[in-house]
Structures are given as structure tokens and as C-alpha cells.
Amino acid sequence: MSAITSLIPARFLTIIAHLVIVITIFWTRENNVKACLPLEFTQEQYNSEDSKLVVALSVTLALFAIEIVGFFSGVSMFNSSQGLLSLAVHCSASVSLSYFVFDKWECWTYWVIFFPCSVLPAFVEILLLIAVFGLKKKPL
Template identity: 80%
Template sequence: MSAVHSLVPARFLTITAHLVIVITIFWSRDNNVKACLPLEYTQEQYEEADKRLVVGLAVTLGLFAIELAGFFSGVSMFNCSQGLLSLAVHCSASVSLSFFVFEKWECWTYWVIFACCSVLPACVEIALFIAVFGFKKKVS
């Protein structure tokens, strides 16, 4: 099996692992929200921190939709550069977000992981969409 074809299942598995961990954070975000707050906090502070985390998680799911659409449509499935980038960032996101859940890291660390591991591959995926579909010449 060539290197390109072995990237495809590895990339799919790391994207899936990252997606599963994001969904798990949705279910268990209470401890992470409390880690963002001081020892004594009001209900309004809790709701504001929870809302910020939910927005970040929802945007992450939207970026997953973009990346999976490009992957399953074939736009980037066999692109070595996107495959390696996606494999690296989703693998590191899976490990980092596992620590985020189990070690109850503060919420600002989620935004760092989000910027590096969700926004970056989605932006490259959008660029590939534009390159493939936007510059396609129509035959008359």
C-alpha cells in the first residue's frame, strides 16, 4: 500500500477521534467550565463561561463539517499535503483535548487548541475547495 493510500484511513481515524472528544467535552463540560472560574463565582459567571465554551465547541463542529465534506467529496482525500497536515493537527488535538477533559484545563487552552487544530485544517480545506471548484473551467 502506498504512502498516500495509507494516509487516508489514518486521517479518517484521527478526524473521528477528534470529533468524538469534542462531543465528549459537550457532555462533560461542567468540570471544565468550573475550572475557568474563580473559587467563588456567581451563576451569571458560570453561564457566561459555559456559553463561551459551547460557542467554541459548536464552531468546531461546523469546521468538522467543512473538513469532512472536503474529505468525503474527494477534494482532499488523496492530497498528501492536506492529509499530513490534517493527520498531525487532529492527532495533536485528540491528545490535547483528552488532557483538557481529564486534567480540567482552563477554557483559554481550548481556544489555543481550536485555533491550531481546527481552524488551520478547515482553512486549507476551503482553499482546496476554491482551487478545485472555483477555478474549474466550464466547457461550452
């Protein structure tokens, strides 16, 4: 099996692993929100941190949608550069977010994980989608 064809299932599995962890955080965000707050907190503080985390998770899910559309449309499925980038960042995001859940990291650390691991591959995917469908260029 060539390197490019072996990247495809690995990339798919790491994207799905990252997606599953984000959905898990969405469902069980109460514990993570409480980890962001001091021992004594008001309902306003809780609601504020909860809404920030919901926004971050929602944007992450939207970026997943963009990346999965690009992947399944074939635009980036056979692109080895995007495959390696996506594989690396989603794998590191899966590991980091697992620590985020189990060690109850503070909520601001989600943003540190979010930008390189969700925004970067989605941005490259958008560029590939624009190049292929907008400019009618052949994918690399």
C-alpha cells in the same frame, strides 16, 4: 500499500477521534466550565464561561463539517499535503483535548488548541474546495 493510500485511513481515524473528544466535551462541559471559574463564583460568571465554551465547541463542529465534506467529496482525500497536515493537527488535538478533559484545564486553553488544530486544516480545506469547485482546478 503506498504512502498516500495509508494516509487516508489514518487521517479519517484521527478526524473521528478529534470529533469524538469534542462531542464528549460538549456533553460534559459542566466540569470544564467549573475548572475555568474561581472557587466562589456567581451564576452570571458560570453562564458567561459556559456560553463561551459552547460557542467554541459549536464553531469547532462547523469546521469539522467543512473538513469532512472536503474529505468525502474527494477533493482532499488523495492530497498528501492536506492529509499529513490534517493527520498531524487532529492527532495533536486529540491528545491535547484529552488532557483538557482529564486534567480540567482552564477554558482559555481550548482556544490555544482550537486555532492550530481546527481552523488551520479547515482553512486549507476551504482553499482546496474553492480551487476545485470554484476555479475548476485539478486537485494536487
